Amino acid sequence: MDDTPGPNRFVSAFGESSRASSTPSQQLDRVFAENGRSPGGGIALSDKPPGDEAAREPSREAGDPLDDDDVNPNAPKLVKVGFVTEPSMATLEKMSDDELAAVHGFAVERPDYGRVEWLGRVDVRGVDLDRDVRICERDGPPEVEVYDDGDALSKPPVGSKLNRAAVVTLHNVGPARPDLASDDDRSKWRKRVEKATKKMGAALVDYDVAARVWKFKTNHF
Secondary structure (H helix, E strand, C coil), X not given: CCCCCCCCEECCCCCCCCCCCCCHHHHCHHHHXXXXXXXXXXXXXXXXXXXXXXXXXXXXXXXXXXXXXXXXXXXXXXXXXXXXXXXXXXXXXXXXXXXXXXXXXXXXXXXXCEEEEECCEXXXXXXXXXXXXXXXXXXXXXXXXXXXXXXXXXXCCCCECCECCEEEEEECCCCCCHHHCCHHXXXXXXXXXXXXXXHXXXXXXXXXXXXXXXXXXECCC
16 A cells, blocks of 8 residues: 555445545445435534634744643644544643654544544644544545545645554444344445455454444555
8 A cells, every 4th residue: 555645535435436546435425325324414613713823822842841721832723523532632732842743542533423543653733633634524424534635735745744554443334224134234244345445455454344333444645
């Protein structure tokens, strides 16, 4: 996967893609239509007004300690309702620049929809999570997208910021009623997921048809 551009959008890859570089976001549509399943789920933006940027210091010296009431202006941004991070945003906002440059176990999640957990230590200084990470924001199949493939100029090089190895988890992938699904239907879903993962150039971590949870690893976005 390292020698080819990695897809930045992930949904099941079951069907034909309209792009030369097929992405699972485009390819799962047909499967969910055939199974009469549409998880849906847009998101709303918080009504909380943006902070007073003018009152913030434009930059900090790397390693400078933060006072108890300080918020590091270089901490990542996230105001979308229903999204959480690990470490929490409250914790990230208190980190120094040195700490933000190497966050271990960083993840963004929309519970019950999807999650992206980056591997290794990630530089999250100045990252706009509202813009760069989207999880099931449109009606249709479950979807995770990191960076906008229509804005290649703003996408960081492979291996930097969020464009690096991660484990993606998608919910609601499978038969609408797993308890009523036949063994044959369950087997077909497993094969579809395996095929989708391979088509993306990703590595399957796990697929639980009963829980309808698909987890795979990508080397970059």
